[in-house]
Amino acid sequence: xxxxxxxxxxxISIFRYHFSTARDSLTDFCDEDAKxxxxxxxxxxxxxxxxxxxxxAKIANEANTIAAIYTVRSVFxxxxxxxxxxxxEGKLSEGECNIHRVRDHLQDGPLRNSIQRLLESxxxxxxxxxxxxxxxxxxxxxxxxxxxxxxxxxxxxxxxxYRNKPFxxxxxxxxxxxxxTTKNEIVTAGIALNHQLxxxxx
Numbered sequence: 332x333x334x335x336x337x338x339x340x341x342x343i344s345i346f347r348y349h350f351s352t353a354r355d356s357l358t359d360f361c362d363e364d365a366k367x368x369x370x371x372x373x374x375x376x377x378x379x380x381x382x383x384x385x386x387x388a389k390i391a392n393e394a395n396t397i398a399a400i401y402t403v404r405s406v407f408x409x410x411x412x413x414x415x416x417x418x419x420e421g422k423l424s425e426g427e428c429n430i431h432r433v434r435d436h437l438q439d440g441p442l443r444n445s446i447q448r449l450l451e452s453x454x455x456x457x458x459x460x461x462x463x464x465x466x467x468x469x470x471x472x473x474x475x476x477x478x479x480x481x482x483x484x485x486x487x488x489x490x491x492x493y494r495n496k497p498f499x500x501x502x503x504x505x506x507x508x509x510x511x512t513t514k515n516e517i518v519t520a521g522i523a524l525n526h527q528l529x530x531x532x533x
Contacts (some may be wrong), residue, residue, distance in 0.1 A: 335413045339517075343405040346399055346514055353395035354507055356388045361485050374475055385401075389486055392503055394474045396488075398464065399507070403514045404462045407449070411515055414442075414524060442523040449520065454513035457506075460493035 358375070360381070373379035382443040409424050411433040415423050434450060437443040449455050466472060472489035483502075501509070 336447050339409050342402055346402040349395040349399035356391035360388055369388050400461055400510055403510050404458050418498055442527050445520045445523040449516045454509045457498055461499055464491055464493050491495055
């Protein structure tokens with residue numbers, strides 16, 4: 332049991348590393364106001380004086396964002412294994428276990444409701460779709476963007492589709508905020524799990 336708790340804790344620590352590395356990788360290239368400037372256009376076209384450094388920063392941002400997304404998704408299935416061991420032993424095998432099936436096997440109550448809210452959330456659906464598309468089809472397109480209409484510049488993951496559902500293009504900071512919010516749902520679900528276990532330990 333403790334090994335699963337340790338795995339979840341390590342997963343969250345790994346997430347924090349990838350999240351902070353992705354967040355900080357472009358700070359030297361993106362102004363705080365994120366407005367479109369001439370230098371952003373030059374970088375987008377590959378002709379800036381700091382192009383090599385910018386390309387390395389972009390790779391760090393992309394790679395660590397993807398790693399953070401994958402880590403968050405795996406943490407929820409690790410949490411599902413913990414719930415299976417604590418509450419669903421004999422009802423669901425280790426190989427069959429995932430967060431969706433755990434939800435289906437739980438009785439109505441705060442824990443099931445917490446997991447249900449997670450699975451219905453925009454953030455989880457985006458993360459789940461992103462992982463499936465990048466794992467089985469192709470990497471989601473990523474690159475420099477200059478939006479003159481809204482006076483904004485930065486890097487963006489393109490829109491994609493999964494199971495006939497479209498998912499929007501997101502700026503780097505938008506996707507990081509989305510995955511951080513979704514990661515924090517593990518705390519809410521963990522509290523609900525503790526509350527459900529308390530009567531059993533009394």
